[in-house]
Amino acid sequence: MTRTITADLVRQLREQTGAGIMDCKQALTEADGDFESARDKLRAKGLASAEKRRGRETKEGLVDAYIHPGGQVGVLIEVNCESDFVARTDQFKALVHDLAIQVAAQAPRYVSRDQVPAAEMERERAIYREQAAQEGKSEAHLEQIVEGRLRKFYEAFCLYDQPFIRDEGPKGRRVEQLIQETVAATGEHIAVARFARFRLGERPDETNPDGV
Numbered sequence: 001m002t003r004t005i006t007a008d009l010v011r012q013l014r015e016q017t018g019a020g021i022m023d024c025k026q027a028l029t030e031a032d033g034d035f036e037s038a039r040d041k042l043r044a045k046g047l048a049s050a051e052k053r054r055g056r057e058t059k060e061g062l063v064d065a066y067i068h069p070g071g072q073v074g075v076l077i078e079v080n081c082e083s084d085f086v087a088r089t090d091q092f093k094a095l096v097h098d099l100a101i102q103v104a105a106q107a108p109r110y111v112s113r114d115q116v117p118a119a120e121m122e123r124e125r126a127i128y129r130e131q132a133a134q135e136g137k138s139e140a141h142l143e144q145i146v147e148g149r150l151r152k153f154y155e156a157f158c159l160y161d162q163p164f165i166r167d168e169g170p171k172g173r174r175v176e177q178l179i180q181e182t183v184a185a186t187g188e189h190i191a192v193a194r195f196a197r198f199r200l201g202e203r204p205d206e207t208n209p210d211g212v
Contacts, residue, residue, distance in 0.1 A: 003034065003035075005028045005029060009033070013027070013039060058191055060086070061193070062087055062092070062096045064093075066097065068105075071200070074197075075195060075196070075198070076100075076196045077103060077192065077194070077196075078194050079092075079096045081189070086190075089186065091182060092190070098164075103159065103197050104197065106162050108158060111159050113161065116158065128146045129142060129146055161174060
């Protein structure tokens with residue numbers, strides 16, 4: 001049964017997805033007025049083009065603060081997007097808050113792999129090579145083993161590579177996938193600019209000597 005496509009329905013879809021008015025109206029038309037189906041269509045369309053948005057300028061966004069219950073751990077995080085409209089949507093606000101909680105729980109040192117200093121990467125590689133050699137691993141498989149252990153390093157210390165804490169099981173998303181889903185829904189490039197994590201009694205050089 002086809003549902004009447006009203007201006008209010010288009011507005012609701014725009015608020016939830018951040019897509020343009022005409023895109024929302026077209027998606028609802030193609031979905032015969034079914035709201036959930038139209039939202040899925042916009043999400044699929046957005047995911048397909050999310051990669052094209054990388055590098056687009058992001059001057060808007062939010063700074064969020066999260067204090068873990070008990071007051072022992074706190075986080076400040078800045079997440080950027082392209083427009084004030086998207087920054088004010090509930091979906092974007094929820095993403096920023098989820099990212100703040102992720103930082104509080106998992107204590108990443110860096111936003112992404114490209115922020116890891118070259119000297120630290122070389123130091124880690126040297127350690128992993130030495131470990132593999134001491135374990136009697138063959139020279140032919142040494143680099144493969146090193147790369148595998150580097151992935152574990154990224155998952156531990158790079159926010160984008162970390163498993164999203166609200167997901168459970170082997171099919172859980174990484175943080176970068178979570179962000180890209182919001183990119184797909186909103187139609188804008190979204191990026192974490194920076195964060196700072198505070199733990200009571202800890203000093204910066206005890207957790208991240210290079211800063212974020």
